Amino acid sequence: MxxxxxxxxxxxxxxxxxxxxxxxxxxxxxxxxxxxxxxxxxxxxxxxxxxxxxxVDPSINQAVSKQLNSYRSNGYPPADGTLQARTAIAKEYSTPEAPLAPSDVILANGCSGALEMCVNVLCNEGSNILIPRPGFSLYASLAATRFPEKSWEADLAHLESLIDEKTSAILVNNPSNPCGSVYSREHLQAILAVAERHHVPIISDEIYCDLVFDGHTFFPMATLTSTVPILAVGGLAKKWLVPGWRVGWIMIHDRNRIFSEINDGLHQLAQIILGPNSLIQAAIPDILENTPAxxxxxxxxxxxxxxxxxxxxxxxxxxxxxxxxxxxxxxxxxxxxxxxxxxxxxxxxxxxxxxxxxxxxxxxxxxxxxxxxxxxxxxxxxxxxxxxxxxxxxxxxxxx
Ligand SMILES: Cc1ncc(COP(=O)(O)O)c(C=O)c1O
Known part of the structure; x- marks a missing residue:
């Protein structure tokens, strides 16, 4: 002994x-x-x-009960999510400017789980990520100032001044919690220009995508660049009104193969804890296709x-x-x-x-x-x- x-x-x-x-x-x-x-x-x-x-819309409940009653969606899903769910998400969010293949999508435990994986794959001890202030409390400590009088736009000079050798990513949250801001195309492009100048990738938290009010338009960050690599995160929580279902995803936008290690790393991280439960994953194709406008x-x-x-x-x-x-x-x-x-x-x-x-x-x-x-x-x-x-x-x- x-x-x-x-x-x-x-x-x-x-x-x-x-x-x-x-x-x-x-x-x-x-x-x-x-x-x-x-x-x-x-x-x-x-x-x-x-x-x-x-x-929730009745069609969403129906999509899940169909899977429940099939008795065929009870097994462990693959670590990065079922092919059907990843295909449906890639189809839903692909645009001509930012095309996605099923292999660019990884399922996670809520958008929080997706964010955690993005941070874990990009950061070592001592790395920093530039996050918005005010910002969702899950984001860690470093902050870029924003101005309420300018619809909470980021202070780009401040943002740029904070970038150093250890900066692993700039985190953008659009539309935003807690501000309710929806950034213009021009402002997103200005943030992308900073990222490009310093070769820093972007984590774009788009969990509130499409929840925008009169006169405002949501632009997915990845549609505005062909050069800056982006990990966009989203999920069912807000737009489909099911936060308790814990369904999130990462969409890897990497048209220039800058993220090949990151891509492998995310798939490896996905193996540690499986993402959303099998029933909801199986229902995702129906949910994304059939929820009425x-x-x-x-x-x-x-x-x-x-x-x-x-x-x-x-x-x-x-x-x-x-x-x-x-x-x-x-x-x-x-x-x-x-x-x-x-x-x-x-x-x-x-x-x-x-x-x-x-x-x-x-x-x-x-x-x-x-x-x-x-x-x-x-x-x-x-x-x-x-x-x-x-x-x-x-x-x-x-x-x-
Ligand atoms: C900006 C932002 N990102 C991520 C999340 C987490 O989403 P989920 O509940 O899918 O983990 C929230 C939740 O409120 C949020 O406000």
């Missing part, structure tokens, strides 16, 4: 100790009051299904109605400045702290709003962007109305 242990002494690993979710760290400070007199209204969770007003139109109309109401109500509250979202499911709201007696920052705003009005919203701190708060705009209209009414009363009480 080579062990001389005499008692149980089991410690968690460094990996577990270093795991950090900035949203949890901040949200855990926001205390829910079980004795609150007003019912809780949550504007904090980016899950459109929880209020019952955004539902009217379903997507209805979702966008509903989001647009909620945005219009949110902008109208919040812009009437003195001390709050909403930034008009152009897509996705969120609205950033600036807090004019100088107008309030005892609200010094976004974390205090969120904490007091919860304590006094039982309304939850996430402080900008969660997205590395203080003095803003993020509202999820997917609750029902009557809940939103009630939340904004309470916020109005709350701000009136705290204004100078």
């Amino acid at each position: 080579s062990s001389d242990r005499t008692n149980w002494n089991i410690k968690s690993s460094r990996t577990a100790k270093q795991a950090h979710n900035p949203i949890r760290a901040i949200v855990d400070q926001l205390k829910l009051d079980p004795n609150a007199t007003k019912p809780l209204i949550s504007l904090s969770i980016g899950d459109p299904t929880i209020f019952g007003n955004f539902n 009217s379903f997507f139109e209805a979702t966008i109309q509903q989001l647009q109605d909620n945005v219009n109401l949110s902008i109208d109500r919040v812009s009437k509250i003195d001390g709050l400045v909403p930034v008009n979202p152009q897509g996705a499911m969120y609205m950033m709201v600036g807090i004019q702290t100088e107008k309030f007696n005892d609200i010094e920052n976004d974390v205090q705003f969120s904490a007091k709003l919860l304590a006094e009005e039982n309304v939850v919203c996430l402080p900008g701190e969660c997205f590395n962007y203080p003095n803003y708060v993020r509202f999820v705009i997917t609750p029902t209209i009557d809940r939103l109305e009630e939340a904004y009414k309470r916020m109005d009363e709350f701000c009136a009480r705290h204004r100078k």
